[in-house]
Amino acid sequence: MSATPTPAPAVPSASGGSAPARRPRRAVLRAETRLFLREPGNFFWIAVFPPGLLALLGLIPTFREPDPNLGGVRLIETYVPVTVLVALIVSGVQALPPVITGYRERGILRRMSATPVRPSALLAAQMGLHGAAALVSVLLSLAVGRIAYGVGLPEQVAGYLLALLLAAAAALAMGALVAAFSPTAKIATAVGSVVFLPMMFAAGVWLPVQAMPDALATAVGFVPFGAAAEALGQAAAGDWPDWSSLGILALWAVVLTAAATRWFRWQ
Amino acid sequence: MATTNPRNTTAPTTSRRAAVVEVEGLRKAYGGRTVVDGVSFAVEEGEIFGILGPNGAGKTTTVECVEGLRSPDAGRIRVAGLDPAADHEKVTHLLGAQLQESELQPKLTVREALELYAALYPSPADGYELAGRLGLTERLDTRFGKLSGGQKQRLFIALALIGNPRIVVLDELTTGLDPRARRDTWDLIEDVRARGVTVLLVTHFMEEAQRLCDRIAIVDGGRITALDTPQGLIGRAAGATHISFTPSEPLDDAELAALPGLASMEDKNGRLTLAGTDDTVNAVVQLLVRRRVTAHQLRVTDATLDDAFLDLTTT
Incomplete structure (x- = not known):
């Protein structure tokens, strides 16, 4: 907490205090970062694939023309928030669960339980890294939209960031919940894939929320990434997102986190 | 968090000579099947104490309770006066463990594993020296997933010792090691003990128990059937x-x-x-x-x- 520089304790065996407790967690984060970067597949699907998808979609001429069904907005503009959400969903629901479940399955969490550091440090590091990779992807998508297709950057920045943060929390918590209920990494991958498709649909990958029939759009608005798509779309256009969308998103984040915490087993 | 132990408030503190691990009336059942059924023993400071028994005798469950990885159903455990269930974090500072059936991240190298685990303790041992003693110097840049069974085993022995523990619990110390590596490991354990470290050793390997242990508890069906020096048992x-x-x-x-x-x-x-x-x-x-x-x-x-x-x- 305090930034006061304190001299290193002469007897480092004395436990307690926040400063010495940070070094182990940093070491865990450093090791997990190296390991994360040694899985280029995950990094590709989280950080490269979604902006790449956006770049490809923009090559289709109809995506670049104003669409009367969207009130004159170009389809490519609605796909920027969609690819942003794709990154969060891939990261949280597809990539994260098999990592966590594998750590439990292989007894890696158990081994860490026998050290002064709680195994939750491993999960926190992995969730942080998956979140960070998704953030890189978000920035790349915004850059592709802006540079290649002239899509304006989000105008309501605070609202956009809030919606993004809540959506990331919901995605990571959903992944943790999948990991909690999957006994093996293989099952986690399979369960993740089952959850993946409806979440992608709700985010508007096949049909942007703005283009959905009213009844469908309303229904999708109750799903975390449907609500997120609406909130991100509004903030991108310069409006403060509807509190109902933000509220639904926040509620999902809280419920999923609580459920993951409740049912997760360390061994 | 709490320092009270609701399970055992009446047990008198037994005044054995410098017992550093005390187990009294330990019981543990999984789904109605009793695995540990009233085990009691005390490990004195600086001794090598063996737990010997056939497969499924409850050896691993017993030491996992000592390590604080499992909570006993009944009984009292003290490690240097601490309850491993309630004071888990403090106990991990004093006790190094080699566990059965645990792995590391497959892509973590030996060097990274030693550095990572050294960073988890306030005053760690020299990981490179341990690696040298355990014949892992050539493998420092090998990923865990590429190590042989014996090399993995030796790395886990190094990780059990890397925190400079006062007590080290070794579960199936030399399983999977070739005879040469086994003897080197025994030498290492004797050196560790010579520095005053208390060793709790789980094994089903007679030669190992006879060579290393000062005292041995023979466990069968969740109970201690004999506790004596190797010569006494023989x-x-x-x-x-x-x-x-x-x-x-x-x-x-x-x-x-x-x-x-x-x-x-x-x-x-x-x-x-x-x-x-x-x-x-x-x-x-x-x-x-x-x-x-x-x-x-x-x-x-x-x-x-x-x-x-x-x-x-x-x-």
């Missing part, structure tokens, strides 16, 4: 010293049968094999001298812990 095994020789002239059967401590006698084509005790050995030698009989190819094989173990366990 002494309990009946007819465990074997004397075999081919006498130059036949000996009188009645005289042989009267030998003290004789448990069994066998005559195979003139070669006698007697099973008994040290007294039997002395008496045989005296008998041979008295009768001026030469014993060709005389062999006296000592009782081993194997004999004692088979005697003291039912399975």
Whole structure:
């Protein structure tokens, strides 16, 4: 907490205090970062694939023309928030669960339980890294939209960031919940894939929320990434997102986190 | 968080001599099946204490309770005066563990694993020195997933010692090691003990227990069936010293049968094999001298812990 520089304790065996407790967690984060970067597949699907998808979609001429069904907005503009959400969903629901479940399955969490550091440090590091990779992807998508297709950057920045943060929390918590209920990494991958498709649909990958029939759009608005798509779309256009969308998103984040915490087993 | 132990407020503090690990009346069941059924023992500071027993005897569950990885159903455990369930974090500072059936991240190298685990402790040991002692120097940049079973095992021994623990718990220390690596590991453990570290060793490997342990608890069916020094345990095994020789002239059967401590006698084509005790050995030698009989190819094989173990366990 305090930034006061304190001299290193002469007897480092004395436990307690926040400063010495940070070094182990940093070491865990450093090791997990190296390991994360040694899985280029995950990094590709989280950080490269979604902006790449956006770049490809923009090559289709109809995506670049104003669409009367969207009130004159170009389809490519609605796909920027969609690819942003794709990154969060891939990261949280597809990539994260098999990592966590594998750590439990292989007894890696158990081994860490026998050290002064709680195994939750491993999960926190992995969730942080998956979140960070998704953030890189978000920035790349915004850059592709802006540079290649002239899509304006989000105008309501605070609202956009809030919606993004809540959506990331919901995605990571959903992944943790999948990991909690999957006994093996293989099952986690399979369960993740089952959850993946409806979440992608709700985010508007096949049909942007703005283009959905009213009844469908309303229904999708109750799903975390449907609500997120609406909130991100509004903030991108310069409006403060509807509190109902933000509220639904926040509620999902809280419920999923609580459920993951409740049912997760360390061994 | 809480320092109170609701399970055991009445147990008096036993004043054993410098017991650093105390286990009293430990019980643990999984889904109605009792795995540990009232185990009690105390490990003194600086000793190598073995827990020996057949598979499924409850050895691993017992030490996992000592490590604080499992909570006992009943009983009292103290590690340097701390309850491993309630004071788990403090205990992890004092106790290094080598666990059964745990792995590391497959893409983590040996060097990174040693650095990572060293960073988890306030005053760690030199990971490179440990790696050298355990023959891992050549493998420092090898990923965990590419290590052989024996190399993984040696890395876990290094990680158990890297926090400079006061107590180290080793579960199946040398399983998967070749004879050479096994002997090197035993030397390392003896050195660790010579520095005053207390060692709690789980094994089902007799030679290891006999070579390393000051005292051994034999566990069978969740209970301790015997607790003694290796020699003490061996002494309990009946007819465990074997004397075999081919006498130059036949000996009188009645005289042989009267030998003290004789448990069994066998005559195979003139070669006698007697099973008994040290007294039997002395008496045989005296008998041979008295009768001026030469014993060709005389062999006296000592009782081993194997004999004692088979005697003291039912399975």
